[in-house]
Amino acid sequence: MNKPHLPDPAQLAVSADAQAMIERARAEGIETVWDRLKAQEPQCGYCQLGLSCRNCVMGPCRIDPFGDGPQKGVCGANADIIVARNLGRTIAAGASAHSDHGRDVLEVFAATAKGETTGYEIRDEAKLKALAKELGVAVDGRDKEAIACDLADAMLEDFGTRKQAISMLDRVPKARLELWQRIGIVPRGIDRENVEMLHRTHMGVDNDHINTVLHGLRTSLSDGWGGSLVATELSDVMFGTPRPVVSRANLGVLREDSVNIALHGHNPLLSDVIVQAAADSELLAMARERGAAGINLVGLCCTGNELQMRRGIPMAGNHLIQELILVTGALDAMVVDYQCIMPAITDVAKCFHTAVISTADKAKFPGATHISFDPHRGMEIGREIVRLGILAYENRVPSRVRLTGEPVEMMAGFSVEAILEALGGSPAPLVDAIAAGKIRGAVGVVGCNNPKIRQDYGHTLLTRRLIENDILVLVTGCAAVANGKAGQMMPQSADLAGEGLGGVCRALGIPPVLHMGSCVDNTRILVLAAALAKHLGVDISQLPLAGAAPEWYSEKAVSIGAYVVASGISTVLGVQPNIFGSPNVVKLLAQDLDGVVGARFAVEPDPEKSALWIRRHIESKRQALGLPAIDPDSIR
Numbered sequence: 215m216n217k218p219h220l221p222d223p224a225q226l227a228v229s230a231d232a233q234a235m236i237e238r239a240r241a242e243g244i245e246t247v248w249d250r251l252k253a254q255e256p257q258c259g260y261c262q263l264g265l266s267c268r269n270c271v272m273g274p275c276r277i278d279p280f281g282d283g284p285q286k287g288v289c290g291a292n293a294d295i296i297v298a299r300n301l302g303r304t305i306a307a308g309a310s311a312h313s314d315h316g317r318d319v320l321e322v323f324a325a326t327a328k329g330e331t332t333g334y335e336i337r338d339e340a341k342l343k344a345l346a347k348e349l350g351v352a353v354d355g356r357d358k359e360a361i362a363c364d365l366a367d368a369m370l371e372d373f374g375t376r377k378q379a380i381s382m383l384d385r386v387p388k389a390r391l392e393l394w395q396r397i398g399i400v401p402r403g404i405d406r407e408n409v410e411m412l413h414r415t416h417m418g419v420d421n422d423h424i425n426t427v428l429h430g431l432r433t434s435l436s437d438g439w440g441g442s443l444v445a446t447e448l449s450d451v452m453f454g455t456p457r458p459v460v461s462r463a464n465l466g467v468l469r470e471d472s473v474n475i476a477l478h479g480h481n482p483l484l485s486d487v488i489v490q491a492a493a494d495s496e497l498l499a500m501a502r503e504r505g506a507a508g509i510n511l512v513g514l515c516c517t518g519n520e521l522q523m524r525r526g527i528p529m530a531g532n533h534l535i536q537e538l539i540l541v542t543g544a545l546d547a548m549v550v551d552y553q554c555i556m557p558a559i560t561d562v563a564k565c566f567h568t569a570v571i572s573t574a575d576k577a578k579f580p581g582a583t584h585i586s587f588d589p590h591r592g593m594e595i596g597r598e599i600v601r602l603g604i605l606a607y608e609n610r611v612p613s614r615v616r617l618t619g620e621p622v623e624m625m626a627g628f629s630v631e632a633i634l635e636a637l638g639g640s641p642a643p644l645v646d647a648i649a650a651g652k653i654r655g656a657v658g659v660v661g662c663n664n665p666k667i668r669q670d671y672g673h674t675l676l677t678r679r680l681i682e683n684d685i686l687v688l689v690t691g692c693a694a695v696a697n698g699k700a701g702q703m704m705p706q707s708a709d710l711a712g713e714g715l716g717g718v719c720r721a722l723g724i725p726p727v728l729h730m731g732s733c734v735d736n737t738r739i740l741v742l743a744a745a746l747a748k749h750l751g752v753d754i755s756q757l758p759l760a761g762a763a764p765e766w767y768s769e770k771a772v773s774i775g776a777y778v779v780a781s782g783i784s785t786v787l788g789v790q791p792n793i794f795g796s797p798n799v800v801k802l803l804a805q806d807l808d809g810v811v812g813a814r815f816a817v818e819p820d821p822e823k824s825a826l827w828i829r830r831h832i833e834s835k836r837q838a839l840g841l842p843a844i845d846p847d848s849i850r
């Protein structure tokens with residue numbers, strides 16, 4: 215490949231560990247995501263605007279954004295139709311990814327209930343019973359396995375097409391549910407809405423961009439209040455509902471004296487078993503026989519978040535660290551499940567001794583060793599994977615190892631249950647602090663890294679500006695890891711916050727930035743917002759809340775943004791979505807949607823300006839609720 219000139223590493227990432235490894239990769243000629251982005255430039259302008267279509271072989275077609283060239287595809291689709299169809303398919307892909315993850319958890323849960331798995335159990339019986347009651351499954355006098363079997367059946371029904379609404383919508387405030395009913399976007403079945411979106415976006419079906427976008431919202435709601443919620447809730451039942459835990463983050467969590475195994479991807483099903491296997495005395499003895507002091511498990515991306523939240527496993531890094539961790543030369547095995555795992559990792563791993571082990575039959579990686587995940591043999595497979603990591607350790611070349619940095623402490627584990635416990639069992643103290651103006655509002659800062667943005671810059675700066683201005687920040691996914699690495703997620707980080715928020719955090723012993731989990735756990739933010747709205751007897755859209763995805767890249771992030779907005783929370787994006795070829799679709803999403811669902815999107819790449827936008831938005835919501843508010847126009 216032609217090597218284009220790259221900027222200084224200090225402009226590519228915020229954290230020193232990432233910068234050190236980018237420099238090493240460059241010095242050794244190891245290609246990373248930043249090289250590949252540079253090689254792709256200039257990227258296709260039609261695709262960036264959402265104006266290209268290859269939905270059929272009369273095309274591919276593209277619309278000329280300047281008006282000189284074609285304004286319609288071969289079938290007659292104009293810019294509005296093409297942009298809306300592309301957006302709809304993006305939402306469906308993201309919602310499908312989350313929901314398929316949810317179904318995988320559900321299937322293992324069902325098999326566990328029948329006693330067919332090894333390495334799994336029902337750890338949170340109270341949550342199991344609460345969920346069962348919510349879905350109308352009998353609880354009294356029954357053992358947990360019988361309850362779990364019926365609950366699994368009821369949840370599997372949510373994926374199908376035989377119902378008019380998915381099951382957990384009782385959590386949604388009445389006003390919001392009635393609004394969805396009025397505009398016809400109540401999600402019926404998880405699979406159904408996704409399939410219907412693919413149907414609608416076939417040539418010659420839905421040619422009204424407003425109609426397509428509304429179905430996009432419905433599809434995303436089947437993710438946020440459906441598939442992702444199933445994943446979160448059942449992961450809690452099987453692996454334990456997270457409680458606050460202090461852990462560590464950055465590449466400094468790797469250990470020179472130990473077998474280092476990274477668990478990467480999204481689904482906790484196998485990684486949780488690997489955590490159990492790594493404590494096996496025979497495997498520990500095997501590692502020691504080979505000269506290692508122990509077995510050091512570290513997390514990456516959302517599998518890492520799942521393990522950090524529940525087991526305190528240290529976090530090596532977020533999305534753009536996945537190649538850089540290999541460049542340390544100290545990683546013996548990278549175990550991957552699915553989602554956000556770059557195909558490039560096997561190429562980088564070849565430069566070192568690292569074994570890449572794929573585990574999901576739906577996510578194979580040429581160049582990796584594939585060990586098919588089978589929950590019926592969960593523990594056996596977990597041990598086999600740890601064994602492979604120990605064998606790879608023998609091939610480590612000490613002179614190639616470059617460890618970097620000291621890990622930073624971070625607190626994770628803020629499930630809704632844990633937050634309510636910290637508040638004394640009810641949202642009332644949080645509502646009171648918001649009403650009194652000590653906390654101005656709350657913002658979910660979520661989503662990915664994207665090499666188009668200096669890694670972690672958007673997450674960490676936006677978060678800092680919000681907490682300085684007494685806005686509580688709830689984080690998930692790679693945004694959580696970014697803030698953890700930046701030292702913004704410990705109780706003492708209250709000193710970084712404004713007087714009001716800082717005082718509340720100090721009184722409760724919590725950080726001003728609360729780690730609520732992985733990407734599917736954005737549902738926890740929805741559930742908390744719904745609980746606050748119900749407590750106050752208002753709709754979610756009336757609350758002083760906002761969402762932000764400063765560095766998003768994935769289709770899943772689009773689905774998340776859509777269900778957050780459809781649930782009534784305005785959201786600001788740090789990266790421009792591929793919709794700007796249709797001014798009508800942009801107007802719908804950034805303006806008109808406010809009149810339909812009480813929330814809208816904004817795009818603002820500069821985190822300083824994004825913080826101002828959010829502060830103005832929150833103060834205007836406070837004004838409308840009659841709470842003490844700062845004049846939004848005075849915030850600049």
Ligand code: SF4
Nearest residue numbers: 267270273275287289
């Ligand atoms: S669906 Fe229409 S716009 Fe798209 S590729 Fe086919 S002919 Fe072209």
Ligand code: SF4
Nearest residue numbers: 554661662691692733
């Ligand atoms: S936040 Fe984005 S990049 Fe990070 S794990 Fe989730 S989807 Fe992947």
